[in-house]
Amino acid sequence: MNVVPISYYLVLSAILFGLGVLAFVFKRNIITIFMSIELMLNAVNLAFVAFARAHNQLDGLVFVFFVIVVAAAESAVGLAIIITIVQNRQTLNVEQVDLLKF
Amino acid sequence: MSVPFILFFLFALAAVAGAIMLIVAREPIHSALSLILVMVSLAALYLLLGAEFIAAVQVIVYAGAIMVLFVFVIMLLNAGVEQRTNLSKMAPYAGLPLAVVLLFGLAHWMAHSAIGTTVANGVGAPTQTAASTRLLSEMLFRKYLFPFEATSILILIAILGALVLARKPE
Numbered sequence: 001m002n003v004v005p006i007s008y009y010l011v012l013s014a015i016l017f018g019l020g021v022l023a024f025v026f027k028r029n030i031i032t033i034f035m036s037i038e039l040m041l042n043a044v045n046l047a048f049v050a051f052a053r054a055h056n057q058l059d060g061l062v063f064v065f066f067v068i069v070v071a072a073a074e075s076a077v078g079l080a081i082i083i084t085i086v087q088n089r090q091t092l093n094v095e096q097v098d099l100l101k102f
Numbered sequence: 103m104s105v106p107f108i109l110f111f112l113f114a115l116a117a118v119a120g121a122i123m124l125i126v127a128r129e130p131i132h133s134a135l136s137l138i139l140v141m142v143s144l145a146a147l148y149l150l151l152g153a154e155f156i157a158a159v160q161v162i163v164y165a166g167a168i169m170v171l172f173v174f175v176i177m178l179l180n181a182g183v184e185q186r187t188n189l190s191k192m193a194p195y196a197g198l199p200l201a202v203v204l205l206f207g208l209a210h211w212m213a214h215s216a217i218g219t220t221v222a223n224g225v226g227a228p229t230q231t232a233a234s235t236r237l238l239s240e241m242l243f244r245k246y247l248f249p250f251e252a253t254s255i256l257i258l259i260a261i262l263g264a265l266v267l268a269r270k271p272e
Contacts (some may be wrong), residue, residue, distance in 0.1 A: 007212055009147070014208055016140070019121035025197075026125060029184040031176055032133045032191060038168065039137060045160075052206055053151045058238050064156050064248050065238075068163050069253045073260035075168050079175045080267035088180050092130075095186050098268045102227045 013030035016043035030085065030092050034078055041071050109150055116143040130181040134172050143167040155235040 025034035034049060043065045052060025082092075089097055120139035127133045141164045149156035242250055 003104060004150070008110060008114075009151070009205075011115065011212065012147075014212075015118055016121055018136060019118070019125065023121075023125045027133075027184070029130050029133075031172065031179070031181055031197065032124070032129045034186065035124065035130075035133055035137050035172060038164075039124065039196050041140060042164070045156075046144055046147065049151050049153050049156060050149055052153070058234065058241050059245075061153055061156050061234075061238055062131075062242055065242065066246075066249060066253060068159055072168055072257065073253075073256050075171055076260045076264040077267065079171055080264040082175060083179065083268045086219060092179065092181055095185075100136055 003095050006054040010047055010049050013047040013050065016046065018041075028093050028095060030097075033040065033094065034075070034082065038071060038087045041067060045060055106150060109131050110147070113143040113146045113150070116140075117147070128183050130176045130184070131173065133174060134169060137172075138169050141169070141210055152234060 005048060017040050020036045020040035023039065024033055027033050027036060045067055048060045048064045048067070052064075085097060086092060091097065118142065124133045124140070125131045125135060141160060143158040144167070144210040145157040148154075148160060190222035
């Protein structure tokens with residue numbers, strides 16, 4: 001059946017997480033930054049599923065389920081915050097939202 | 103080269119390509135569409151790992167609900183081409199060495215740990231796969247019943263919070 005070693009999935013997860021961090025650091029659009037957080041959550045989910053498969057334990061899959069539910073809640077609140085920011089500042093660029101920046 | 107290997111590399115390549123496209127795209131809508139590509143290929147990888155329920159939830163909740171929300175907000179805010187600004191002065195001196203150290207440390211740890219050699223199939227994988235959704239539901243509603251109920255309250259709070267934040271200012 002499945003003969004792909006677990007390390008392949010973990011390396012892919014690490015690559016996706018790294019790209020998510022890169023996007024988080026490099027992007028200037030607040031919506032894209034929020035999308036890169038979702039990318040990082042997806043990478044972590046892949047590691048969860050791979051470990052659950054390797055140890056033949058279903059607990060990891062339950063945790064993935066909870067991560068997806070929390071991500072849904074987080075994106076609903078986060079996008080509402082983004083809408084409020086745009087209503088107040090008329091910009092999507094995070095460089096221009098710098099009231100708390102030292 | 104067996105079929106699972108080919109499928110793994112196909113979808114892994116699609117996922118990484120989508121993630122890179124997310125970074126290089128200037129329009130937010132292109133980023134959103136490439137993120138959908140990443141999520142669908144990850145769902146295929148979950149199927150390859152024998153987690154059908156998680157794959158279905160990934161497509162329905164992530165690629166369906168969450169990304170529709172993102173695309174809707176991009177449309178609502180009329181998000182155009184991203185503006186470019188200068189990078190931080192710290193990046194070449196602190197960020198790059200740290201990234202190199204992190205990458206090599208991770209690669210070294212992967213190559214020398216026991217998990218690197220484990221094959222992802224488990225014991226009796228085919229029969230266990232067929233009943234995996236049933237076992238998952240039993241675990242979710244027995245062992246993890248309290249966290250499950252807690253997430254329902256979390257979702258309710260999130261709905262209320264989104265409503266309060268996004269309503270029209272008086």
